[in-house]
Structure formats: structure tokens, C-alpha cells
Amino acid sequence: MTITDTTVTSDTEPPAGGACEDGHGHGPHGYSQQKDQHLKRLRRIEGQIRGLQRMVEEDVYCIDILTQVSASTKALQSFALQLLQEHLRHCVADAALKGGEEIDAKVAEASAAIARLLRT
Amino acid sequence: MTITDTTVTSDTEPPAGGACEDGHGHGPHGYSQQKDQHLKRLRRIEGQIRGLQRMVEEDVYCIDILTQVSASTKALQSFALQLLQEHLRHCVADAALKGGEEIDAKVAEASAAIARLLRT
Amino acid sequence: MTITDTTVTSDTEPPAGGACEDGHGHGPHGYSQQKDQHLKRLRRIEGQIRGLQRMVEEDVYCIDILTQVSASTKALQSFALQLLQEHLRHCVADAALKGGEEIDAKVAEASAAIARLLRT
Amino acid sequence: MTITDTTVTSDTEPPAGGACEDGHGHGPHGYSQQKDQHLKRLRRIEGQIRGLQRMVEEDVYCIDILTQVSASTKALQSFALQLLQEHLRHCVADAALKGGEEIDAKVAEASAAIARLLRT
Numbered sequence: 158m159t160i161t162d163t164t165v166t167s168d169t170e171p172p173a174g175g176a177c178e179d180g181h182g183h184g185p186h187g188y189s190q191q192k193d194q195h196l197k198r199l200r201r202i203e204g205q206i207r208g209l210q211r212m213v214e215e216d217v218y219c220i221d222i223l224t225q226v227s228a229s230t231k232a233l234q235s236f237a238l239q240l241l242q243e244h245l246r247h248c249v250a251d252a253a254l255k256g257g258e259e260i261d262a263k264v265a266e267a268s269a270a271i272a273r274l275l276r277t
Numbered sequence: 278m279t280i281t282d283t284t285v286t287s288d289t290e291p292p293a294g295g296a297c298e299d300g301h302g303h304g305p306h307g308y309s310q311q312k313d314q315h316l317k318r319l320r321r322i323e324g325q326i327r328g329l330q331r332m333v334e335e336d337v338y339c340i341d342i343l344t345q346v347s348a349s350t351k352a353l354q355s356f357a358l359q360l361l362q363e364h365l366r367h368c369v370a371d372a373a374l375k376g377g378e379e380i381d382a383k384v385a386e387a388s389a390a391i392a393r394l395l396r397t
Numbered sequence: 398m399t400i401t402d403t404t405v406t407s408d409t410e411p412p413a414g415g416a417c418e419d420g421h422g423h424g425p426h427g428y429s430q431q432k433d434q435h436l437k438r439l440r441r442i443e444g445q446i447r448g449l450q451r452m453v454e455e456d457v458y459c460i461d462i463l464t465q466v467s468a469s470t471k472a473l474q475s476f477a478l479q480l481l482q483e484h485l486r487h488c489v490a491d492a493a494l495k496g497g498e499e500i501d502a503k504v505a506e507a508s509a510a511i512a513r514l515l516r517t
Numbered sequence: 518m519t520i521t522d523t524t525v526t527s528d529t530e531p532p533a534g535g536a537c538e539d540g541h542g543h544g545p546h547g548y549s550q551q552k553d554q555h556l557k558r559l560r561r562i563e564g565q566i567r568g569l570q571r572m573v574e575e576d577v578y579c580i581d582i583l584t585q586v587s588a589s590t591k592a593l594q595s596f597a598l599q600l601l602q603e604h605l606r607h608c609v610a611d612a613a614l615k616g617g618e619e620i621d622a623k624v625a626e627a628s629a630a631i632a633r634l635l636r637t
Contacts, residue, residue, distance in 0.1 A: 210320065223394065226354075227397050230397040236346060241628065242625070244343075249610070264610070268602040270347075273343070273347040274347055277516075370504070388482040439573065450563070454552070467634055470590055471637040483579065
């Protein structure tokens with residue numbers, strides 16, 4: 158299903174635009190690998206959040222719960238950094254190659270996303 | 278089940294120690310209310326993380342995924358702040374009333390937890 | 398002059414209130430020591446900010462400037478954590494001993510300050 | 518003096534490389550404008566840090582000092598975001614145009630800088 162999605166994407170969109178819409182520019186195979194890594198990370202984080210629910214239900218000491226919250230927040234930020242790096246590598250670089258004003262829009266958009274990550 | 282847990286907790290622990298072990302000092306009723314609120318928050322965050330998995334599977338644009346990551350991180354930090362406030366109100370305040378050196382240990386422990394939240 | 402200030406402070410304010418107004422409860426000597434440490438930290442941070450100005454004037458590479466900004470931000474947050482720990486140790490603990498509703502106000506105030514540090 | 522520096526820079530470096538070394542690609546005039554803005558921001562932050570020293574000397578209430586620390590941290594991060602946006606716009610975009618492996622190095626370097634900003 159991953160491969161189908163990706164094929165469809167790359168069939169229906171111009172390469173650079175497509176690279177930008179799905180945030181990747183590697184075509185089906187390389188892309189589905191990154192996608193699997195992202196999903197693994199997110200499933201691990203989902204497990205950490207369920208672990209937090211158990212900790213609350215079992216009246217675990219607040220400070221130990223806070224330590225687990227910090228770990229989950231750090232894991233979410235590492236995921237965001239990975240996604241951002243791929244975005245800069247593919248979408249922002251593609252916009253630079255296209256030339257014109259798109260690069261300014263892409264850089265402003267990425268900077269706003271970085272600002273949102275910093276503010277949280 | 279929440280109520281059962283809580284009753285057990287408050288039956289088996291000395292008030293101040295219990296207040297500190299479970300991070301609350303309000304006895305079964307008030308406590309089970311806080312607990313339900315914490316679990317509601319965490320279930321909402323778990324839903325956000327599953328939403329992130331769907332976004333990745335559906336090749337949603339990176340920047341939109343990053344926006345959702347920022348929202349989830351913010352929600353985790355609000356949960357942490359709520360937990361920390363209850364901890365300061367009950368555990369740290371109880372330690373102050375007990376006197377002796379426990380207050381220094383509790384304050385050092387809370388400060389370390391705040392530092393971990395800031396570092397992420 | 399530090400010592401004069403502190404003497405005046407501890408002469409003119411009730412111990413607990415004074416502890417809370419100046420954020421310390423150790424009396425002149427211990428207090429002036431903490432104060433000197435805080436000023437040393439802040440002068441070092443001021444030097445880092447002037448260093449950033451030199452880096453900009455000398456066209457230093459952006460990434461190296463960003464590394465120095467991260468160091469200055471970290472130094473500011475360590476200062477804030479030190480101040481917060483003393484505040485919890487003295488003002489919040491004093492409010493707990495006083496009893497009444499002041500502890501709720503102090504904890505809410507400290508939690509709001511922690512939230513502001515996290516949001517930045 | 519700003520202008521002299523900048524002229525020297527642009528005389529002695531190839532346009533793209535120069536754009537990347539000084540993190541700007543606008544040539545002397547546009548560049549000296551950005552530089553002046555950066556220096557204005559940094560002087561304002563330096564003033565805030567001196568303000569913090571006065572607050573400590575005058576025994577201002579901890580919570581009010583913490584509020585000022587949060588403001589200074591926010592100002593430092595806004596400066597970092599501005600610098601980062603210019604870096605992405607000029608250095609990273611130039612690397613993309615040059616082609617080859619430089620873009621990967623530049624993106625990895627920028628991502629590491631973003632990670633350092635997030636960790637503080």
C-alpha cells in the first residue's frame with residue numbers, strides 16, 4: 158500500500174512538486190524505507206503515551222511520570238528534526254533548483270515550522 | 278477501577294507520605310477527579326500520535342505533520358505542568374510542614390524535573 | 398553595598414515575607430553570597446552577548462553564531478533554574494509554613510513562571 | 518566600519534562561497550542592512566541582561582526576574598530564527614544550485630544547529 162501511494166503520487170505530480178508534496182524525493186523504494194522508520198518511531202511514542210496512562214492509573218510518583226513525559230517529548234522532537242531535515246534536503250533544495258520566488262516561500266514556511274517547534 | 282485504586286492507596290499509606298507518593302493530598306474523591314483529568318489528557322495525546330501515523334501513511338505534506346507534532350508536544354508539556362503544579366502544592370508543601378531536611382531533597386528533585394522538561 | 402542592601406532588607410521586613418520579597422531566606426551573609434553568584438553568571442552572559450555582536454560585525458559564519466546563541470540561551474536557563482530552586486526552597490516553603498491560602502497563590506505563581514520558561 | 522568590513526568580505530570571497538561564509542548573499546548594501554538589524558537586536562538583548570543584573574542587585578522579587586529572563590531567552594531565539602532563515606535562504610539554496618554533495622553537508626549542518634536550539 159505504501160508503494161501504491163507513492164507510485165500514484167509520483168505519477169500524478171511533477172517530480173519536484175511531488176518531492177515536495179510528500180516531503181521526499183527518492184521515489185518509491187527509498188521513500189517507503191523512510192516512511193517505515195517514521196512509523197516505527199511514532200508507534201514507539203504511542204507506546205510511551207500508553208505507558209504514561211498506566212503510570213497515572215497505578216499512582217506512580219509524579220516525578221517519575223514527569224521523567225517519562227520528558228522522554229516522550231524528546232522522542233517527538235527527534236521525529237520532527239528528522240522530518241525537517243528531509244524537508245530541507247528535498248523540498249527546499251528542489252525549490253532552489255526551480256528558481257523564481259518559490260524558494261522564498263519554502264524557506265519562510267520551514268522557518269515558521271522551526272519557530273513553532275521552538276515555542277513548544 | 279480508578280476509584281478502587283484510589284481507595285486502596287489512601288487506605289494503605291500515611292496521609293503525608295501518601296500525598297507525596299501519589300503526588301496528591303486530597304483523598305479519594307478529589308484525587309480520582311484529578312486522575313480522570315490526567316487520563317483524559319493522555320488519551321487525547323495518544324489520539325494525536327495515532328493521527329501522526331495516519332498523516333505519514335497518507336503522505337501528508339511534511340510541514341503539516343510538523344504542525345501536528347508541535348501541538349502534541351505542547352499538549353505533553355501542559356500535562357507535565359499540571360502534574361508539576363500538583364506536586365509543588367502537595368508533596369513540596371507537605372515536606373515544608375514536616376520540617377527537617379526533606380524539603381531540600383524535594384525541592385532539588387522538583388528542580389531537576391523542571392530542568393529535564395526545559396532541556397527537551 | 399550588597400551587604401548594606403541585604404542588612405536593610407532583613408531589618409525592615411518580617412522574616413517570611415522578607416524571604417519571599419527578596420526570594421531568599423538566609424539572612425545577610427548567605428544571601429549576599431547567592432547574589433554574587435547570580436551577578437557573576439549574568440556578567441558572563443552579558444559577555445557572551447557582546448561576543449555575538451563581534452561575531453556579527455566580523456561576518457562569522459551563521460552556524461557558528463547559532464552555536465554561540467544556543468550557549469547563551471542555555472546559560473540564561475541555568476540562571477533561571479537556580480533562581481527558581483531558591484524561590485521554591487524559601488518562598489514556597491515559607492508560604493506552606495504560614496498556612497492559609499498563600500501556598501496556593503505561590504504555587505500558581507511559580508507554575509506560571511515555569512510555563513513561561515518552557516514556552517520560550 | 519560595517520560597510521568597510523562588508524566590502525572587504527565581498528572583495529575577497531567568491532559570490533556563492535562568500536554568500537555562504539557570511540551567511541548572506543546580497544552584496545554589501547543589502548547585507549549591511551541585515552547586519553545593522555542583527556546588531557540592534559543584540560544590543561537590545563545586552564541591555565536586557567544588564568537590566569537583570571540591576572534587578573538582582575536591587576533584590577527584585579524572583580518571579581519578576583524570571584519573567585525578564587523568559588523575555589531575554591525569547592529575544593535570543595528570535596535572533597537565532599532570523600539568522601537561520603537567512604542561512605537557509607542563501608547558503609543552503611546556493612549549495613542546492615551548486616549541486617554535488619555540498620547540499621547534504623549544508624542540510625546536515627543546519628539540522629544540527631536547529632537541534633541545538635531545540636535542546637536549550
